[in-house]
Amino acid sequence: MAFDQQTLAYLQEKANVMRQDIVKMVAEASSGHPGGSLSAADIVAVLYFNEMNIDANNAKDPNRDRFILSKGHASPVLYAALAEKGFFPREELMTFRKIDSRLQGHPSKKSLPGVEMSTGSLGQGLSAANGIAMAGKMDKLDYRVYAVIGDGEIQEGMIWEAAMAAGHYKLDNLTAFLDYNGLQIDGPVDDVLNPAPVDDKFRAFGWHVIIIDGHDMNQIDDAIQEAKQTKDKPTMIIAKTVKGKGVSYMENQVGWHGTAPNADQLKQALEELTGGKQND
Amino acid sequence: MTKIATRDAYGKALVEVGAKNPNVIVLDADLSKSTKTVDFAKVYPERFLDMGIAEANMIGTAAGLATTGKIPFASTFALFGTLRVGDQIRNSVCYPNLNVKIAVTHSGLTLGEDGASHQAVEDIALMRAIPNMTVIVPADAEETRQVIHAAVDYDGPMYIRLGRPAVPVVFDENYKFEIGKGAVVKEGSDVAIIAMGVMLSPAMEAADELAKEGISARVINMSSIKPIDEEIIIKAAKETKGIVTAEEHNILGGLGSAVAEVVSEHAPTVVKRVGVEDTFGESGKPDELLVKYGLTKEHIIQKAKQIL
Ligand SMILES: Cc1ncc(C[n+]2csc(CCOP(=O)(O)OP(=O)(O)O)c2C)c(N)n1
Ligand SMILES: [Mg+2]
Numbered sequence: 001m002a003f004d005q006q007t008l009a010y011l012q013e014k015a016n017v018m019r020q021d022i023v024k025m026v027a028e029a030s031s032g033h034p035g036g037s038l039s040a041a042d043i044v045a046v047l048y049f050n051e052m053n054i055d056a057n058n059a060k061d062p063n064r065d066r067f068i069l070s071k072g073h074a075s076p077v078l079y080a081a082l083a084e085k086g087f088f089p090r091e092e093l094m095t096f097r098k099i100d101s102r103l104q105g106h107p108s109k110k111s112l113p114g115v116e117m118s119t120g121s122l123g124q125g126l127s128a129a130n131g132i133a134m135a136g137k138m139d140k141l142d143y144r145v146y147a148v149i150g151d152g153e154i155q156e157g158m159i160w161e162a163a164m165a166a167g168h169y170k171l172d173n174l175t176a177f178l179d180y181n182g183l184q185i186d187g188p189v190d191d192v193l194n195p196a197p198v199d200d201k202f203r204a205f206g207w208h209v210i211i212i213d214g215h216d217m218n219q220i221d222d223a224i225q226e227a228k229q230t231k232d233k234p235t236m237i238i239a240k241t242v243k244g245k246g247v248s249y250m251e252n253q254v255g256w257h258g259t260a261p262n263a264d265q266l267k268q269a270l271e272e273l274t275g276g277k278q279n280d
Numbered sequence: 281m282t283k284i285a286t287r288d289a290y291g292k293a294l295v296e297v298g299a300k301n302p303n304v305i306v307l308d309a310d311l312s313k314s315t316k317t318v319d320f321a322k323v324y325p326e327r328f329l330d331m332g333i334a335e336a337n338m339i340g341t342a343a344g345l346a347t348t349g350k351i352p353f354a355s356t357f358a359l360f361g362t363l364r365v366g367d368q369i370r371n372s373v374c375y376p377n378l379n380v381k382i383a384v385t386h387s388g389l390t391l392g393e394d395g396a397s398h399q400a401v402e403d404i405a406l407m408r409a410i411p412n413m414t415v416i417v418p419a420d421a422e423e424t425r426q427v428i429h430a431a432v433d434y435d436g437p438m439y440i441r442l443g444r445p446a447v448p449v450v451f452d453e454n455y456k457f458e459i460g461k462g463a464v465v466k467e468g469s470d471v472a473i474i475a476m477g478v479m480l481s482p483a484m485e486a487a488d489e490l491a492k493e494g495i496s497a498r499v500i501n502m503s504s505i506k507p508i509d510e511e512i513i514i515k516a517a518k519e520t521k522g523i524v525t526a527e528e529h530n531i532l533g534g535l536g537s538a539v540a541e542v543v544s545e546h547a548p549t550v551v552k553r554v555g556v557e558d559t560f561g562e563s564g565k566p567d568e569l570l571v572k573y574g575l576t577k578e579h580i581i582q583k584a585k586q587i588l
Contacts, residue, residue, distance in 0.1 A: 031393040072397065097393040099564030099572060105395035120397030121364065122333050152310060155332035186310045186330055193332025 001225075002218045007050070011217050014084065015045035019246045020273050021080035021093055027266040029097035032105070035256040037077040039181040039214070039241040040148055046220045047146055048081040056086040059113050065143050066132050068117045070125025071150035071179065072106040073258070078115070079103050087114035123156025125149065126176060130166050133174040133234075144228070147176040152184030155193050160205070166234040167206020174234040175227040179214065181243035183254050202236040214239025246273055283446035286477075287385040289421035290442050291316025293428035294353065298324050301432055307342055307354045309335045314444075315355040315385045335360045339368040339382070346378040351432055354380065358387035358400035358441060366406055373437045374412040381431045383440040388528035389556065389573055390445045390478055395563035401556045405533025407439040408506050414438040414459060415506040419480040420450045423503060426457035434459060441477065443528075445566045448481045450501075462509035468498035471584045472516035472523045476502050476535045479526035479554070479575065486580035497584060505538060513542045522550035522587035526580050528570075531555035552583040 003011065018041050026032035044067075048054070052065040069078045076096065083090045088102065095101035102112045106120025117128045129147040136143050153159065166174055178198065186192050195201075199209045208230045212219040220239070227235035243257070244250025247269040261269055298304045298320055307329045312318040321328035331338040335356055342352035354361065361384035362369070373380045384403070391399050407415045414436060418424040424442065431438050450465065462474070466487050475483035480501050487497040498520060500512055516523060523543065525536035536553030543549050556573050570576055 029393065097395070097563045099562065099568045101563060103563075104397070105393050105563040106397040108396065118397065120395070121359065152333050155310075155334045157334060157336055184310050184333065185314075186308070186312050192310060192330050193334065 001222070003221065008217055011045055011049055014049045015041045016273055017084065018045060018077060018080035020270060021083070022076040023247060023261060023266055023269040025076045025079065025093050025096040026260045027263070028094050030260045031097050032076060032260060033073040033258045034076070034247070034261070035183070035243040035250060035253070036071060036150060036179065036181065037074040038245045038247060038250065039243045040074050040077050040179045041245065042215045042217060043148060043177050043179070043220055043239055044077050044081050046217055046224065048085055050221065051224055052146065053143070054085070056114065059087065063141055063143050066116045066129070066145045068125045068129045068145070068147045069107055069119055070129070070147050071122065071153050072119030072125070074148070075103070075105065075107050078107055082112070082114040085114070088112065122150070122153040123158040126159055126162040129174055129176065130162055130169070130171060133166070133171040134169060136173050143173070145174045147174070149176060149178055151178060151180045151182065151189050151195060152192070154178065154195050154198065163202060163205040163207065170232040171234045172231055175224065176234065176236050178236060178238045179241050180238055181241040183243045183252070183257065185254070185257050187254055199238055206233060208233040208235045209238060210235065211238045212240070214241035215245055248272055282449045284421035284449055285444060285446045286418055286421060286424045286442040287316045287444060289424035290383060290385065290428065291319030293425045294320040295323050296425070297428055297432045298327065301351065303349060303351045304432060305329065305345055305350045305352045307331055307338050307352055309333055309338050309356040309360065311356050314357070317355045335364050336368050339365045340372050342380045343372040343376070343378050346380045352380055353383050355383050355385065357391070357398060358384040358403050359398055362400060362403040362406055362439070370410050374410045377412045377436060379435050379437070381438045381440060383442065385442045386444045387441045388443065388478065389561045389569040389575070390443055390528060390566035392444065392566045392569065393563050396560040399561040401528070401530045401561065402533070403441065404505055404529050404535070405537070408533065408538065412437055413506065416459070417441045417477040417503050417505055419477055419501050419503055420447055422449060422451040422453070422455060423457055426455070427503070430457060430459060443478055445478070447478050450480060450484070457503065460504050460507040460509060462500050462502040462504065462512040464498060464512065465501050466497070466499040468496040469520060470496045471587050472498040472500060472520045473526060473580060473584065474500045474502050474513065474516070474523055474535065474539055475526040476505065476528070478528050482575070482577040483526050483580055486577040486584065489577065489581055490584060495584065495588065502535060505535060508538050508542060510542050510546065513539055514547045517543045517547035517549040522552065524552045524554060524580055524583045524587065526554040526575070528575060529555055530558055532558055550587050552586060554579050554583055
């Protein structure tokens with residue numbers, strides 16, 4: 001079911017603010033990964049601002065939904081969401097990647113509230129999501145577990161170990177998003193080590209698979225609702241995305257995987273994201 | 281002083297050994313631009329294998345290549361080339377004693393902003409403990425070049441630990457790297473500083489400062505961590521009042537431990553370790569991290585004075 005106009009505008013605004021925060025953080029740090037943060041922004045926005053049951057004032061609630069950013073280098077998209085959700089003051093975003101900051105280069109569970117798992121070494125987050133989903137079943141808690149994985153990341157064998165286990169254990173409380181932006185560091189995923197066909201692979205491992213446009217809020221939400229209705233299978237939402245989405249010169253450019261914009265580039269990025277509107 | 285990152289020297293050296301020996305094959309796991317194996321890939325695309333983000337498979341594949349007489353160099357960041365693939369290195373490379381070179385970059389805290397998730401400060405402890413593995417940590421660009429040539433000439437598993445930031449060039453062509461040998465880079469008789477990798481330059485600076493205060497410090501570059509140069513360590517233990525080790529690694533299991541093992545058996549003396557004190561690192565600029573985690577010339581000077 002499509003969002004009403006108001007909700008859709010609200011979510012798009014959230015995603016837009018997150019994108020602004022992402023480029024600001026990475027520019028301020030002169031370090032970080034804008035491309036894969038921007039490609040996941042719409043997915044993370046729908047999860048955090050429409051779907052997930054989480055509350056910064058009750059951050060350890062055993063019933064809370066869990067989000068695991070398995071592709072931990074996209075930490076700016078997670079930090080942008082957590083700040084907006086009130087897990088820490090917005091000003092702290094500008095300490096990203098600096099010494100003594102809680103906003104580590106890759107999410108650190110022990111240092112920042114709201115981070116459910118330390119990630120950054122690729123391929124490990126989906127297994128942790130499995131563990132949380134299994135515990136939910138054992139404890140008869142009805143929280144849901146969400147994970148975001150990268151299309152380069154799925155080259156890791158451990159992803160497929162996790163995929164097999166999630167299918168075997170019928171983890172229908174687990175929903176993963178594959179941020180299929182087509183690029184990794186050394187080039188297009190198809191050239192480096194082609195993971196396709198991804199949908200058939202996950203289906204063969206016992207997953208329910210949905211393919212969507214990862215920048216269409218309605219499609220993202222429909223897929224989440226479909227996953228919640230799916231019994232006895234984990235759901236893989238293959239989200240076709242654009243790496244660097246929202247900043248024209250970053251879109252589909254492999255070079256913007258782990259490069260920070262300079263002052264001029266930041267200005268242009270913010271102008272594009274705000275449609276030329278005044279920005280603080 | 282000229283500064284060059286050892287990873288930059290690595291890329292260039294790979295091209296040299298690639299020309300010399302057609303059996304040299306290079307593998308990378310989606311980090312070729314960072315590890316500089318891209319330099320080799322450009323010149324010898326048919327001998328370069330991008331294995332994708334799949335380090336375990338990369339190590340296993342390198343083992344298979346080595347059984348046919350190829351000389352594979354497998355590269356990624358230090359963390360993913362060791363701790364991620366510890367069992368593959370042990371059982372597929374070292375146990376059958378295969379001629380695989382694992383040459384990693386972005387080791388230690390000086391990887392910087394990516395933070396603790398990517399900062400390997402335990403890799404040497406792990407690599408040292410595996411039978412048949414040779415462990416080398418070049419200190420500068422020239423030594424890196426020589427180590428890569430030596431690696432091709434040597435038949436057996438070898439771990440080569442390289443870094444991200446530019447570091448001072450200390451050696452020239454007159455320097456001769458040899459597996460199993462350390463090098464005295466400065467004579468001294470009061471205290472000996474044994475340093476590894478990026479810590480060699482701070483060690484030399486510390487010796488200069490100590491000299492101003494009338495303290496004579498010997499500086500030894502210990503690039504061959506395994507086999508380690510027992511002779512040079514025993515000599516230092518006997519001829520000075522004690523040893524300071526300096527390493528960009530956990531003080532548990534690294535250079536300091538290796539030196540302490542040698543002296544405790546052959547020439548007991550005080551060994552003070554400068555290194556990461558059994559903690560994870562964090563995001564920050566390389567130089568800031570070296571200060572915060574106690575890896576500077578000041579820390580070396582302080583430990584040297586504690587001995588005297
Ligand atoms: C185990 C491991 N190997 C290598 C890396 C280095 N690395 C960081 S991001 C990245 C590419 C990721 O590509 P993808 O999963 O497609 O992410 P996205 O395009 O969404 O940014 C690599 C190789 C890592 N973080 N972890
Ligand atoms: Mg990708």
